[in-house]
Amino acid sequence: MIGTSGAQTLSLERSPETGRIALTVDDVSMIFARGNTSVHALDRISLEVRDGEFIAVVGPSGCGKSTLLKLVTGLRPPTGGRLIVYGREVTRPRGDVGIVFQSPVLLPWRTILENVTLPIDVLKLDAARGRERARELLALVGLAGFEKSYPNELSGGMQQRAAIARALVYDAPLLLMDEPFGALDAMTREQMNLELQRIWSASGKTVVFITHSIPEAVFLADRIVVMSARPGRVLRTLDNPLPRMRSLDDMLHPEFGMLVREIRGLLGGHVAVGESHGGRVDW
Amino acid sequence: MAGVLTGEGDPRAASSALPRWNTVVLWSRYGLPLTVFVVLMGAWEATIRYFEVPGYLVPPPSAIVRALWSGLMSGLYLTHAVVTATEALVGFVIGSCLGLTIGMIVVVFPTMERIVYPYIVALQTVPKVAIAPLMVVWFGFGLTSKILVVGLVSLFPVLVNVIAGLRAIDQDRLDLLGALSASRWQIFRYLRFPNALPFIFAGLNTAIVFAVIGAIVGEFVGANQGIGFLILQANYQLDIAGAFSLFVILSIMGVSLHASLRWLQRRCVFWMASSEPVGGGH
Numbered sequence: 252m253i254g255t256s257g258a259q260t261l262s263l264e265r266s267p268e269t270g271r272i273a274l275t276v277d278d279v280s281m282i283f284a285r286g287n288t289s290v291h292a293l294d295r296i297s298l299e300v301r302d303g304e305f306i307a308v309v310g311p312s313g314c315g316k317s318t319l320l321k322l323v324t325g326l327r328p329p330t331g332g333r334l335i336v337y338g339r340e341v342t343r344p345r346g347d348v349g350i351v352f353q354s355p356v357l358l359p360w361r362t363i364l365e366n367v368t369l370p371i372d373v374l375k376l377d378a379a380r381g382r383e384r385a386r387e388l389l390a391l392v393g394l395a396g397f398e399k400s401y402p403n404e405l406s407g408g409m410q411q412r413a414a415i416a417r418a419l420v421y422d423a424p425l426l427l428m429d430e431p432f433g434a435l436d437a438m439t440r441e442q443m444n445l446e447l448q449r450i451w452s453a454s455g456k457t458v459v460f461i462t463h464s465i466p467e468a469v470f471l472a473d474r475i476v477v478m479s480a481r482p483g484r485v486l487r488t489l490d491n492p493l494p495r496m497r498s499l500d501d502m503l504h505p506e507f508g509m510l511v512r513e514i515r516g517l518l519g520g521h522v523a524v525g526e527s528h529g530g531r532v533d534w
Numbered sequence: 535m536a537g538v539l540t541g542e543g544d545p546r547a548a549s550s551a552l553p554r555w556n557t558v559v560l561w562s563r564y565g566l567p568l569t570v571f572v573v574l575m576g577a578w579e580a581t582i583r584y585f586e587v588p589g590y591l592v593p594p595p596s597a598i599v600r601a602l603w604s605g606l607m608s609g610l611y612l613t614h615a616v617v618t619a620t621e622a623l624v625g626f627v628i629g630s631c632l633g634l635t636i637g638m639i640v641v642v643f644p645t646m647e648r649i650v651y652p653y654i655v656a657l658q659t660v661p662k663v664a665i666a667p668l669m670v671v672w673f674g675f676g677l678t679s680k681i682l683v684v685g686l687v688s689l690f691p692v693l694v695n696v697i698a699g700l701r702a703i704d705q706d707r708l709d710l711l712g713a714l715s716a717s718r719w720q721i722f723r724y725l726r727f728p729n730a731l732p733f734i735f736a737g738l739n740t741a742i743v744f745a746v747i748g749a750i751v752g753e754f755v756g757a758n759q760g761i762g763f764l765i766l767q768a769n770y771q772l773d774i775a776g777a778f779s780l781f782v783i784l785s786i787m788g789v790s791l792h793a794s795l796r797w798l799q800r801r802c803v804f805w806m807a808s809s810e811p812v813g814g815g816h
């Protein structure tokens with residue numbers, strides 16, 4: 252990949268505080284009322300994410316994963332329970348979490364650099380420093396030299412890298428990713444997983460990563476939260492014993508396969524997710 | 535408007551490959567249409583001469599060219615074209631600005647919508663040119679009555695498109711800004727307005743066509759100058775070649791107004807690949 256050397260020059264590394272809690276999801280429920288029917292999306296979810304941890308959330312589609320992320324950002328209030336981000340209860344959006352969506356969501360009228368600095372503009376942070384930081388991050392995600400390009404000149408994978416840079420550009424210590432690589436082809440996806448691991452370890456962020464690919468979750472995460480179908484509940488949280496930094500070859504490890512199988516077993520009947528295509532890398 | 539977004543022009547303009555100017559391209563782009571035009575005119579001229587169609591029914595192209603030439607040389611067409619263009623342009627600018635402003639207010643302040651929208655819908659269905667006679671009664675034979683008619687007909691396509699454009703926002707984009715705790719104004723500035731630009735230009739493109747129609751209709755109803763006034767005069771005198779030559783003037787006016795707008799559109803909405811605007815006309 253293009254800019255792997257960028258990590259050394261990154262000026263925004265933070266070292267996670269061991270033992271500090273980044274995110275607490277405390278008994279959170281979410282019921283959407285739609286006319287006279289209601290959708291029970293989340294049912295008494297509780298979760299704790301430590302500072303600097305990489306946590307993956309897997310579950311069948313429609314089980315409320317995206318809803319959970321929206322609650323964490325404060326875009327909507329939960330119908331029950333509370334959420335705490337770095338010690339402060341979430342009551343409204345505060346601009347202290349970074350988000351990456353499934354689609355890049357870049358604004359076509361802004362250059363790549365301007366897209367990455369959008370949070371700087373909105374949060375009214377120091378523009379000159381923001382641009383500096385955006386350049387570093389673009390190098391980190393392998394997009395050095397594309398600052399002046401427009402989004403429609405970049406491939407899907409490159410656009411998603413820009414979206415990641417945008418989520419990192421303001422000092423939000425918590426990064427939320429909602430199936431960020433779901434729209435990418437298998438090869439690009441593997442590359443992005445490797446790079447995300449590198450970016451995560453270089454930046455020291457806390458990451459909550461939603462996916463419906465079980466191998467992707469096992470490859471990336473320290474812990475994997477397995478959710479049930481609607482209403483979404485936490486079925487189990489599994490620790491991932493595989494050491495860092497992981498390589499694609501680690502997916503051949505027996506431990507890797509065992510963990511994948513265990514999660515698949517938990518998801519049981521409703522596994523419309525991460526289905527094997529017979530190959531080793533089944534995403 | 536372009537300055538609000540970025541200072542830079544189209545990045546693709548430089549990189550897009552220029553077409554190769556070989557003879558085939560030249561022929562298919564200019565030669566062929568020109569040939570077809572000449573053949574059509576020739577056929578028209580020949581038909582009229584052969585069947586001896588009287589000039590006061592359908593004039594031959596040669597007569598139209600003669601009328602056009604004398605109208606241009608005497609300066610008559612220019613003086614009156616300036617009048618019509620002024621009415622169309624001033625009315626267009628007033629109407630579009632009003633449409634833009636009302637549209638933005640309606641979208642940004644939802645309570646205003648409940649007050650204003652019923653009138654918009656009601657007026658939308660009325661053919662706006664129908665009030666032209668009233669305008670002449672109220673404001674006389676001069677420019678004002680025409681400018682008001684033009685303003686009214688160009689207001690609606692812009693208004694409807696502004697509202698549609700400001701509303702047609704992807705939920706993910708709203709969430710992106712929402713999660714950054716963006717204010718209503720910031721969402722407008724960074725998202726809604728640029729997002730609405732292609733729609734606004736779709737509205738403006740319709741409005742500019744309506745503007746010329748509005749000016750002509752206004753002049754038909756009551757005026758003592760302008761191209762519409764000249765067309766009426768030519769008709770009364772059964773000077774059909776003269777009327778046709780005025781149509782030529784009108785279409786030149788329409789095409790150049792439309793082209794200028796397209797030029798502006800390419801600058802402001804540089805990120806849209808296609809040259810055709812999104813959304814319906816009105």
Ligand SMILES: Nc1ncnc2c1ncn2[C@@H]1O[C@H](COP(=O)(O)OP(=O)(O)O)[C@@H](O)[C@H]1O
Nearest residue numbers: 283285290292311312313314315316317318319
């Ligand atoms: N704004 C909303 N209004 C009503 N229902 C919603 C809304 N957002 C999500 N839902 C419902 O909540 C459930 C969970 O949705 P979502 O969080 O998107 O699931 P996932 O991301 O796991 O696929 C779905 O059944 C969905 O239809």
Ligand SMILES: [Mg+2]
Nearest residue numbers: 316317318429
């Ligand atoms: Mg989802």
